[in-house]
Amino acid sequence: MTTLWFYFTDFLSNPESWRGTDGIPNRMMEHALYTILALVISIALAFPVGLWTGHSGRGGAALTAIANSARALPTYGVLVLLVVMMGIGLVPVLIPLVALAIPPILLNTHEGIRAVSPQLTDAARGMGMTGSQVLLRAELPVALPFILVGMRTAAVQIVATATIAAAVSFGGVGRLIVDGLARRDFTLVVGGGILAAVAALIVLAFFAALRRFLVSPGLRAHAKGGH
Amino acid sequence: MALSTFSIPSYLGTFTELLGQHLYMALTASLLGLVISLPAGLACVRWPRLYPPVLAVASVLYSIPSLAFFVLLISFTGITPTTVILPLALYTLSGLIPNVVDGLRSVPAETRQAATAMGMRRPRQLVTIELPLAFPAVMAGLRVATVANISMVSVGALIGMGAFGSLFTAAAQLDRVELAVTGILITIVMALTVDLALLAAQWYATPWTRAGGSAPIARRTPFRSLRRATRQTVAPGVRTS
Numbered sequence: 001m002t003t004l005w006f007y008f009t010d011f012l013s014n015p016e017s018w019r020g021t022d023g024i025p026n027r028m029m030e031h032a033l034y035t036i037l038a039l040v041i042s043i044a045l046a047f048p049v050g051l052w053t054g055h056s057g058r059g060g061a062a063l064t065a066i067a068n069s070a071r072a073l074p075t076y077g078v079l080v081l082l083v084v085m086m087g088i089g090l091v092p093v094l095i096p097l098v099a100l101a102i103p104p105i106l107l108n109t110h111e112g113i114r115a116v117s118p119q120l121t122d123a124a125r126g127m128g129m130t131g132s133q134v135l136l137r138a139e140l141p142v143a144l145p146f147i148l149v150g151m152r153t154a155a156v157q158i159v160a161t162a163t164i165a166a167a168v169s170f171g172g173v174g175r176l177i178v179d180g181l182a183r184r185d186f187t188l189v190v191g192g193g194i195l196a197a198v199a200a201l202i203v204l205a206f207f208a209a210l211r212r213f214l215v216s217p218g219l220r221a222h223a224k225g226g227h
Numbered sequence: 228m229a230l231s232t233f234s235i236p237s238y239l240g241t242f243t244e245l246l247g248q249h250l251y252m253a254l255t256a257s258l259l260g261l262v263i264s265l266p267a268g269l270a271c272v273r274w275p276r277l278y279p280p281v282l283a284v285a286s287v288l289y290s291i292p293s294l295a296f297f298v299l300l301i302s303f304t305g306i307t308p309t310t311v312i313l314p315l316a317l318y319t320l321s322g323l324i325p326n327v328v329d330g331l332r333s334v335p336a337e338t339r340q341a342a343t344a345m346g347m348r349r350p351r352q353l354v355t356i357e358l359p360l361a362f363p364a365v366m367a368g369l370r371v372a373t374v375a376n377i378s379m380v381s382v383g384a385l386i387g388m389g390a391f392g393s394l395f396t397a398a399a400q401l402d403r404v405e406l407a408v409t410g411i412l413i414t415i416v417m418a419l420t421v422d423l424a425l426l427a428a429q430w431y432a433t434p435w436t437r438a439g440g441s442a443p444i445a446r447r448t449p450f451r452s453l454r455r456a457t458r459q460t461v462a463p464g465v466r467t468s
Contacts, residue, residue, distance in 0.1 A: 003302050071371065072418035074378040074411060076385075080395040081407035160292035167385055168399055177298050181386065189298045196295035204290050 004190055011191030022175070024195065030171035031199055034162045038094050039155050042101035047147075050109025054143070055135045063110050067103040075100055076164050083168040093165045100161055101154035108150020112143030145215050152207040159203050163196045173199060235409070236401075239393045248308070249390030249417065252383070253376040256312045260319030260372055261365075267320070268327025269353075281324060289321040293382045301386065311383040318379075319372035326368030330361025363436060366429040370422055377418045381410065391417075 011017050018024055053059040075096050082092035116139045124138035140147075166174030176192025179185075235242055271278040296314035304310045334357050342352045381392025389396070394410035397403070430437075 004299065007302075068374075069415075071374045072378055072415045072422075074381045074392070074395070074414045076381050076392060077395045077398075077407055077411040077414065080399045081404065081411065084398055084402055084404050084407060156290045160290075160294075163292045163294040164382060164385070167396070174292075174294060177294055178385065181298070186302075189301075193295040193298040196292045197299075200290040200292055200295075201287070204287065 007187050007190035008194050011187045011194075014187070017191060021171075022179075024191075027171065027173045027175055027192075028195065028199065030175075031159070031162055031173050031196075034090075034093065034097065034165065034172060035155065035158050035199075035203075037090075038097035038101060038158045038162075039151075041094065042098045042105055042154060042158075043151065045098070046102045046105040047109055050106045050147075051113060051135060051140070054110040054113025055131070055139065057114065060110060060114070063103075063106055067107050070099065070103045073099070075161050076167070079161075079164060079168055088169050093162075093168070093170050097158050097161055100157045104150045104153040104157070105147075106150075108153070109143070109147050112146035112150070113139050115146070116142045141216055142219065145211065145219060148207060148211050148214070152203070155203045155207065156200060159196075159200050163192075235394065236397055236406070239397060245390045245393070246417075249377070249380055250421075252308050252311050252380045252388075252390065253315070253373065254421075255308075256315035256376045257319060257369060257373040259312065259316035260323055261369060263316070264320055264323035264327050264368075265365075268324050268331065271324065271328050272331045278328065282321075285321040285324055288317045293318075293379060294385055297383060297386050297388075306387055308388060310386065311380060311388050315376045315379055319368075319376070322372050323365070323368045326364045327361065330364030331357055333364065334360045359433070363429065363433060366425065370425045373425065374418045374422050377421060378414050381414065 016023075020026070050063075053063060078096045078099070079093065082095055086092045113135070120138055120142065121134050124134045129137065162172050163174030163177065165172055166176075166178040173192050173195040176188050176195065180188030180190075180192060235245070239245065267281060271281055291314070293314055296317075297310055300310045300313060304313070338356060338360070339352065342356050347355070381389045381395060383389035384392030384396045387393075391410050391413050394406045394413075398406035398410065
């Protein structure tokens with residue numbers, strides 16, 4: 001533990017760690033950029049589909065099949081495959097990240113909307129709401145905690161996998177780990193490792209804050225489960 | 228498919244060696260995760276106030292990137308299989324503990340009362356009644372975790388401990404697409420085979436889920452219950468990195 005701390009303070013106190021393309025600010029910004037891009041794309045693709053399948057009750061079996069097969073797919077391998085085939089670039093790095101993030105968003109949105117009590121939707125319909133109003137004003141707010149858990153899982157996966165992108169000559173904080181391992185510079189390895197863990201904790205904190213702001217106080221007791 | 232697809236560069240070791248290492252790391256991690264989750268889940272059912280903090284710890288552990296976890300462990304465990312096994316085992320907790328808790332909580336109160344009325348004491352009730360009834364839920368979590376572990380072992384290749392993951396590193400270094408394809412196919416086949424094996428084990432271990440119930444026994448074909456067992460009711464995380 002003391003060794004880790006030694007390496008880490010060494011890493012932080014070295015002014016070189018803060019400068020240039022290999023500096024902490026630049027690597028963290030790159031990491032944030034990949035994460036946000038991949039998360040926005042996967043939400044844009046998966047969230048509407050999950051809303052619709054959850055609302056209409058169709059496609060649950062297909063979604064489960066997608067999630068199960070995604071679980072078996074080694075992301076590192078897919079990343080290497082795409083980079084070897086397409087060359088290094090943002091697209092081959094983003095595809096596996098998005099593929100990884102879609103299943104939890106899709107499944108949790110679908111299941112969250114499905115799990116809304118039929119008494120509630122009946123009442124909403126009885127008040128004269130149309131189908132889309134029922135979805136957006138009754139089902140969505142109630143399902144929101146569970147949906148946010150799915151998005152948080154997706155974001156955590158993306159942050160974690162973005163570290164692996166460094167193995168195929170890409171940026172982000174994984175760069176420090178991979179370069180450090182290659183150069184046997186353990187200061188860099190530990191520094192990158194701790195930065196990656198910090199990036200993940202920032203994601204957790206962000207979603208905890210989002211939950212506080214978006215979820216109706218009456219619902220907070222629910223949806224403690226999930227990941 | 229041509230056999231040559233499965234040729235592995237000789238410096239990485241033989242197919243059997245890699246298979247052994249890969250399954251050893253993935254399955255030990257699942258087993259270790261289960262060994263931690265069972266008492267932790269039991270404690271959370273016994274003392275419900277424990278459950279939220281335990282879940283919070285599990286989800287924080289789950290969020291740490293595997294590569295970061297591996298490299299930070301190197302200074303304690305060196306470059307050994309343990310360095311890969313420990314993080315994978317800790318990741319399984321965020322999926323397994325909720326399943327253990329839900330499984331135990333789903334045991335009907337009447338069942339427990341009947342057991343008490345028959346003179347069973349708590350430890351015996353737990354072992355002979357509650358754990359078997361929670362078994363399907365625990366197995367669902369274990370299967371998800373194991374499939375994820377099998378695909379995640381390959382990240383260990385970045386610290387030189389990835390078994391079949393070393394095919395991906397080789398593919399990137401040698402610029403050989405077929406090595407990456409081979410590695411992906413092997414991983415998927417391994418994951419599906421182990422998943423089916425666990426499913427079959429569950430099917431044989433829980434005969435009561437197939438007998439009786441609302442539908443006539445004759446209509447409950449093995450295939451049907453296998454299919455039912457495959458379905459997941461909750462959406463668990465899909466960690467593969």
